Amino acid sequence: MSVAIVRTRAELRETVASWRKAGLKVAVVPTMGALHEGHLSLVRAALERAERVIVTLFVNPKQFNNPEDYASYPRTEADDAAKLAPLGAHMLYCPEPEEVYPQGFSTTVTVGTVSEGLCGAFRPGHFDGVATVVAKLFLQTGADCAFFGEKDFQQLHVVRRLARDLDIPIEVVGCPTVRETDGLAISSRNVHLKAEERAIAPKLAEALRAAAHALEGGAALAPIVETTKAAILAAGFSKVEYLELRAEADLTPLAAADRPARLLVAAWLGATRLIDNVKVLPE
Numbered sequence: 125m126s127v128a129i130v131r132t133r134a135e136l137r138e139t140v141a142s143w144r145k146a147g148l149k150v151a152v153v154p155t156m157g158a159l160h161e162g163h164l165s166l167v168r169a170a171l172e173r174a175e176r177v178i179v180t181l182f183v184n185p186k187q188f189n190n191p192e193d194y195a196s197y198p199r200t201e202a203d204d205a206a207k208l209a210p211l212g213a214h215m216l217y218c219p220e221p222e223e224v225y226p227q228g229f230s231t232t233v234t235v236g237t238v239s240e241g242l243c244g245a246f247r248p249g250h251f252d253g254v255a256t257v258v259a260k261l262f263l264q265t266g267a268d269c270a271f272f273g274e275k276d277f278q279q280l281h282v283v284r285r286l287a288r289d290l291d292i293p294i295e296v297v298g299c300p301t302v303r304e305t306d307g308l309a310i311s312s313r314n315v316h317l318k319a320e321e322r323a324i325a326p327k328l329a330e331a332l333r334a335a336a337h338a339l340e341g342g343a344a345l346a347p348i349v350e351t352t353k354a355a356i357l358a359a360g361f362s363k364v365e366y367l368e369l370r371a372e373a374d375l376t377p378l379a380a381a382d383r384p385a386r387l388l389v390a391a392w393l394g395a396t397r398l399i400d401n402v403k404v405l406p407e
């Protein structure tokens with residue numbers, strides 16, 4: 125079994141039109157490739173909800189605020205196609221940058237509020253790049269539903285708001301973070317971790333879990349944030365960009381775990397930036 129690889133908007137449109145004519149429900153799973161179990165969990169969820177599943181693979185230059193990060197982003201298309209085939213995904217859409225951004229392309233989609241703070245504060249332009257390409261992928265595929273991981277929790281909110289604000293008729297489905305057995309959130313960028321860094325990396329999730337547990341037990345937020353940041357640095361991380369409690373439903377800042385909340389973190393381990401988040405239940 126193999127997955128059909130499509131590289132042009134014209135072929136994408138033609139195939140989706142034939143599916144629509146047959147009355148089939150269509151799902152899209154946007155990715156930047158280097159597929160791992162996190163991505164595959166989204167594809168499995170999509171296959172449960174739709175009769176045709178399109179996985180998109182596009183390393184989107186507009187969302188990289190750091191050119192080195194763009195250059196070194198893992199590109200493994202043949203392996204990705206081989207991983208998708210046994211699952212039964214129906215199409216891998218892999219456009220070239222000129223297909224997505226033809227000469228003269230001049231539109232940027234900016235989603236306010238939920239793009240601000242957290243990763244938005246440290247990756248200028250990143251969520252504009254994400255929102256622009258995701259709007260295009262939603263419109264190009266015309267899918268009924270789209271699947272995104274909670275690992276990129278702020279991105280999930282940006283994409284939900286984008287679809288709602290622009291009246292794009294698509295259901296955005298969030299899926300739980302898939303972790304390695306030691307707790308590290310699986311991410312394509314984990315391949316950049318050196319062996320000694322890989323041994324330290326799970327301490328990020330461990331520190332988050334401990335903080336969530338303390339907050340659920342009624343501990344005050346400010347001291348927990350300070351001790352958790354200190355624990356992450358003591359484990360060997362070089363910098364904690366943010367560690368913040370936000371409302372689960374709309375990402376507004378919270379002063380205490382008084383509503384279903386998320387504790388979100390970004391931290392540097394050597395040259396690799398890791399993000400993670402955990403749910404915090406009310407006391």
Ligand SMILES: Nc1ncnc2c1ncn2[C@@H]1O[C@H](COP(=O)(O)OP(=O)(O)OP(=O)(O)O)[C@@H](O)[C@H]1O
Binds near residue numbers: 154162273276300
């Ligand atoms: N561990 C995971 N569990 C669930 N979903 C995930 C996981 N990792 C990535 N995803 C989701 O897969 C989709 C594509 O993400 P992407 O291709 O950027 O992979 P990634 O592993 O997040 O890579 P990176 O963070 O290094 O860019 C996003 O919706 C993302 O949230």
Ligand SMILES: CC(C)(CO)[C@@H](O)C(=O)[O-]
Binds near residue numbers: 155182257276
């Ligand atoms: C949603 C996405 C595919 C847009 O390029 C990307 O941000 C990602 O892989 O999470």
Ligand code: BAL
Binds near residue numbers: 187276279
């Ligand atoms: N995984 C979200 C996309 C990015 O980090 O660029």
